[in-house]
Amino acid sequence: MSASEALAVVAGVTALGGVAWLPPRATRVCGALFGGLVSFAVARAAWGLPAGALTGVAIAALLGRYGPPTVLRRLTFLVPSLLLLVFVTTLLMYHAPGSPFAGEKVVSAQVEAALRAHFGIPKSAVEFFGIYLRRLIVEGSLGPSVKVQGRTVEALLGPALPVSITLGLLALMLASAAGLLLGVHAGLRPSSWSDSASTVLSAVGLSLPSFVIGSVLMVLFSLGLRWLPVAGWGGFRELVLPSITLALPYAAYIARLARSGTIEVMNEDFIRTARAKGLPESAVVLRHALKGAILPVVSFLGPAAAGIMTGSFVVETLFGIPGMGQWFVRGAINRDYSVVLGTALVYATLVTAFNLAVDLAYAWLDPRIRSRP
Amino acid sequence: MTDQRSHAREPSHRPSARAWRRLSQNRLARVALGVVVVMTLACCILPALLHLDAATTHPAFRHQPPSAAHWFGTDGLGRDYAARVLVGGQTSLAVGLVATLTCVLIGVLYGAVAGYYGGRVDEVMMRFVDFMYGIPYMFLVILIMLMFSESARGNPVPVFVALGLVEWLTMARVVRGQVLSLREREFVLAARLLGAGDLRVIVRHIVPNVLGVVTVYATLTVPTVIILESFLSFLGLGLKLSWGQLVSEAVGVVNPIAFFWWLLAFPSGFLALTLLSLNVLGDGLRDAVDPRGRR
Numbered sequence: 001m002s003a004s005e006a007l008a009v010v011a012g013v014t015a016l017g018g019v020a021w022l023p024p025r026a027t028r029v030c031g032a033l034f035g036g037l038v039s040f041a042v043a044r045a046a047w048g049l050p051a052g053a054l055t056g057v058a059i060a061a062l063l064g065r066y067g068p069p070t071v072l073r074r075l076t077f078l079v080p081s082l083l084l085l086v087f088v089t090t091l092l093m094y095h096a097p098g099s100p101f102a103g104e105k106v107v108s109a110q111v112e113a114a115l116r117a118h119f120g121i122p123k124s125a126v127e128f129f130g131i132y133l134r135r136l137i138v139e140g141s142l143g144p145s146v147k148v149q150g151r152t153v154e155a156l157l158g159p160a161l162p163v164s165i166t167l168g169l170l171a172l173m174l175a176s177a178a179g180l181l182l183g184v185h186a187g188l189r190p191s192s193w194s195d196s197a198s199t200v201l202s203a204v205g206l207s208l209p210s211f212v213i214g215s216v217l218m219v220l221f222s223l224g225l226r227w228l229p230v231a232g233w234g235g236f237r238e239l240v241l242p243s244i245t246l247a248l249p250y251a252a253y254i255a256r257l258a259r260s261g262t263i264e265v266m267n268e269d270f271i272r273t274a275r276a277k278g279l280p281e282s283a284v285v286l287r288h289a290l291k292g293a294i295l296p297v298v299s300f301l302g303p304a305a306a307g308i309m310t311g312s313f314v315v316e317t318l319f320g321i322p323g324m325g326q327w328f329v330r331g332a333i334n335r336d337y338s339v340v341l342g343t344a345l346v347y348a349t350l351v352t353a354f355n356l357a358v359d360l361a362y363a364w365l366d367p368r369i370r371s372r373p
Numbered sequence: 374m375t376d377q378r379s380h381a382r383e384p385s386h387r388p389s390a391r392a393w394r395r396l397s398q399n400r401l402a403r404v405a406l407g408v409v410v411v412m413t414l415a416c417c418i419l420p421a422l423l424h425l426d427a428a429t430t431h432p433a434f435r436h437q438p439p440s441a442a443h444w445f446g447t448d449g450l451g452r453d454y455a456a457r458v459l460v461g462g463q464t465s466l467a468v469g470l471v472a473t474l475t476c477v478l479i480g481v482l483y484g485a486v487a488g489y490y491g492g493r494v495d496e497v498m499m500r501f502v503d504f505m506y507g508i509p510y511m512f513l514v515i516l517i518m519l520m521f522s523e524s525a526r527g528n529p530v531p532v533f534v535a536l537g538l539v540e541w542l543t544m545a546r547v548v549r550g551q552v553l554s555l556r557e558r559e560f561v562l563a564a565r566l567l568g569a570g571d572l573r574v575i576v577r578h579i580v581p582n583v584l585g586v587v588t589v590y591a592t593l594t595v596p597t598v599i600i601l602e603s604f605l606s607f608l609g610l611g612l613k614l615s616w617g618q619l620v621s622e623a624v625g626v627v628n629p630i631a632f633f634w635w636l637l638a639f640p641s642g643f644l645a646l647t648l649l650s651l652n653v654l655g656d657g658l659r660d661a662v663d664p665r666g667r668r
Contacts, residue, residue: 017497081504096519196401207648209603212641215624314607332515348507
């Protein structure tokens with residue numbers, strides 16, 4: 001890595017940290033601006049230019065007027081971190097051996113130069129960064145894919161994202177329901193027999209790689225019992241096995257978090273108060289303990305939701321699902337630079353969006369946080 | 374905290390000794406520790422002791438089910454599967470151990486520095502960690518593997534580095550949180566008043582105090598790393614002979630006509646049993662180091 005590139009990364013990280021010292025008013029302006037910008041980009045990709053511009057302006061105005069400070073701070077952080085993400089990823093890709101044009105067919109220097117000019121992939125990483133950003137901001141395009149001829153990255157990811165979101169949502173609901181049930185049940189009876197059983201059960205969920213879970217389920221229910229289709233995408237029956245496979249590790253993790261959260265909450269003074277005033281145990285648990293017990297689960301759900309909804313390469317490969325997870329891997333292995341950057345951008349935007357949702361949910365669940373300035 | 378009365382009776386009040394006592398009272402954790410030790414010994418000693426050969430192919434004995442000659446059967450090239458599973462275990466356990474050590478080293482230093490200096494240094498350093506969390510980890514691992522791709526297959530070092538580099542983030546966060554409260558304690562002030570420099574305070578006074586929590590997270594990182602390596606194997610980027618690679622090969626030959634159950638059952642059983650024990654052990658350690666969770 002050259003000195004100027006390293007310097008740029010250090011400057012980027014410092015600027016990212018520096019965002020935290022912006023005064024409240026500047027944060028409000030920047031946050032609203034950046035929020036509007038990102039929603040403009042997303043809406044333009046979805047509905048076209050006029051509707052996108054309208055959405056962007058509306059959201060910026062709403063945020064500037066009514067946005068809570070925590071939300072605005074996160075949004076201020078979002079755009080610099082996306083820029084840094086694109087830059088660092090570009091550097092990583094350029095310094096990895098191989099290039100998108102290094103294939104089995106050896107091309108001459110002139111042909112390669114023409115290809116590089118056509119796809120907007122010059123030899124220098126910094127130049128590429130400039131071209132990519134200009135294309136992203138001016139045209140709102142994630143760029144052409146080199147390996148999938150004649151397609152842009154948004155044309156590849158566009159149909160894949162809804163598939164992954166559908167599957168991810170279903171898996172997330174399954175995981176939350178199963179994990180919370182198991183975890184709260186165990187947390188109410190620490191050190192008991194059923195607590196140990198649920199500890200072991202959740203450890204099992206975390207100990208099996210998903211391709212083992214998936215193939216065992218497939219062998220049992222599709223090849224053995226013939227209840228469900230082996231693979232494919234379309235109806236509800238195709239959804240069952242992949243969503244269980246996807247959900248199991250998450251369910252196990254949620255069960256652990258819910259267990260320790262429940263144990264901690266049950267020792268709080270307000271639980272004693274609730275019992276002292278004569279509430280039945282079910283009301284104590286459902287109305288008072290549950291809220292506190294799911295706090296750690298909620299903060300885990302943010303990044304988990306982003307991860308689960310951008311798809312899993314393993315599950316998609318096993319069950320033949322046209323989701324987004326495959327593009328993470330195919331992009332990196334093919335050195336298809338725009339695909340890599342596109343997936344990384346979608347992922348990072350989703351992570352921020354879900355972390356925002358978590359912040360809001362936290363404030364709603366925990367009054368102590370709401371009252372803080 | 375310190376109880377003067379019981380000082381004479383209790384053998385030791387050092388936190389590590391107390392944690393060890395609590396751990397050895399936990400039956401589940403004791404069994405898990407036993408499984409991990411036995412598994413490690415079996416993978417390291419048995420292949421040499423029984424002269425097991427994981428490499429020689431016997432084309433006449435392809436896909437043999439388990440028998441007296443081949444305890445775990447044979448694979449598609451007629452190689453003894455027991456030998457392959459045990460030798461593969463060596464690789465998986467080594468990956469888990471080395472990558473975890475890498476991640477402990479980076480994470481503890483990073484977290485300790487961020488937490489100790491606090492303020493702006495902390496803010497910038499933690500923003501960087503947040504930023505790294507935003508990068509899809511699988512993709513980061515693949516990129517690092519590709520950077521070493523000339524020597525990647527068969528050479529375990531890039532795998533260790535790649536996995537350690539991805540996993541240190543959580544460790545750094547945990548350590549930083551601990552150090553933030555530790556640095557306000559009297560013994561740090563005392564050390565500083567006695568003239569100790571920042572480096573000395575961090576290395577001699579702060580780091581030893583976070584080792585308990587670090588042990589817990591390290592124990593839980595080992596299984597995560599082994600699973601990650603198995604995903605790399607699934608992508609064809611992993612190591613030459615590991616549990617993950619055996620399992621993904623077995624998954625590759627699942628078909629509706631003939632099901633070679635032993636190919637899938639033995640490596641994934643060993644893998645799951647080891648990871649399960651490590652996870653249970655980590656939970657036990659957590660309860661032992663931080664007894665608040667089990668009042």
